[in-house]
Amino acid sequence: MRRIFFISFIGISLFVSGCAQQNLPVVVNNNDTWSPSGILEHGSREAKVVALTFDADMTPKMKNDLKTGVVQSWYEKGVIDILEKNQVPATLFLTGMWAEIYPDVTRELGANPLFEIGNHSYDHGAFHMPCYGLGEVKDRSDEVMKTQGVLKELVGYAPKYFRFPGGCGASDDVALVSQLGLQVVGWDDISGDAYIRDRAEPIVTQTIKNAQNGSIIVFHMHGGHTAPQTVHALQAVIDGLRKEGFGFVKVSEL
Numbered sequence: 001m002r003r004i005f006f007i008s009f010i011g012i013s014l015f016v017s018g019c020a021q022q023n024l025p026v027v028v029n030n031n032d033t034w035s036p037s038g039i040l041e042h043g044s045r046e047a048k049v050v051a052l053t054f055d056a057d058m059t060p061k062m063k064n065d066l067k068t069g070v071v072q073s074w075y076e077k078g079v080i081d082i083l084e085k086n087q088v089p090a091t092l093f094l095t096g097m098w099a100e101i102y103p104d105v106t107r108e109l110g111a112n113p114l115f116e117i118g119n120h121s122y123d124h125g126a127f128h129m130p131c132y133g134l135g136e137v138k139d140r141s142d143e144v145m146k147t148q149g150v151l152k153e154l155v156g157y158a159p160k161y162f163r164f165p166g167g168c169g170a171s172d173d174v175a176l177v178s179q180l181g182l183q184v185v186g187w188d189d190i191s192g193d194a195y196i197r198d199r200a201e202p203i204v205t206q207t208i209k210n211a212q213n214g215s216i217i218v219f220h221m222h223g224g225h226t227a228p229q230t231v232h233a234l235q236a237v238i239d240g241l242r243k244e245g246f247g248f249v250k251v252s253e254l
């Protein structure tokens with residue numbers, strides 16, 4: 001029987017990420033160490049550091065909205081600018097299709113020592129259904145390996161980390177990704193930037209409130225109308241976490 005891994009936090013409200021909507025089945029996974037599921041949800045709880053991660057989604061619909069001018073850009077450069085200005089390292093999970101649409105940006109990000117690049121599938125389909133309205137992927141291996149090829153070509157190395165679109169992966173999906181040589185990365189602190197679209201303040205508050213030693217925090221870097229507040233929240237998040245004494249590392253340094 002396939003087991004579904006949905007990652008969440010215990011707190012005020014139930015927030016489900018990325019590409020996500022509410023009212024979804026969520027299994028709380030609050031292991032106090034590495035997840036036995038094969039998903040890296042956080043690092044050691046000993047060191048006072050967190051890893052900021054940013055997903056760059058690209059579905060066929062998003063691509064079409066770009067093509068038809070419904071959306072001007074699916075790259076929020078302001079997010080990267082803030083990270084650079086503050087010299088905060090980050091792990092960026094790019095979809096293959098996003099990288100193909102923004103090859104120069106992808107090259108620059110890959111060459112920037114402040115960042116490491118992860119794989120977020122090719123076109124952001126669901127590995128396990130249902131998944132917040134995402135269409136189901138046709139070929140799971142291809143979603144991973146095609147993207148590895150695209151990213152290796154652009155950034156010069158094949159990513160070591162993979163994040164499921166919507167966080168929707170069953171145990172056999174996790175096993176498959178592992179067999180393909182990548183570590184699945186989840187999160188234990190969800191910024192909520194994919195659904196809090198009118199104000200930045202709640203993103204700042206909940207992100208800081210839920211940060212623990214070793215936390216992996218998930219944001220989005222595609223902006224547009226699906227993650228419009230990330231750029232407005234990020235500076236305050238960085239300042240707030242620093243005030244709490246947290247340092248910043250990449251996922252690989254956790």
Ligand SMILES: [Zn+2]
Nearest residue numbers: 018055057166
């Ligand atoms: Zn995503």
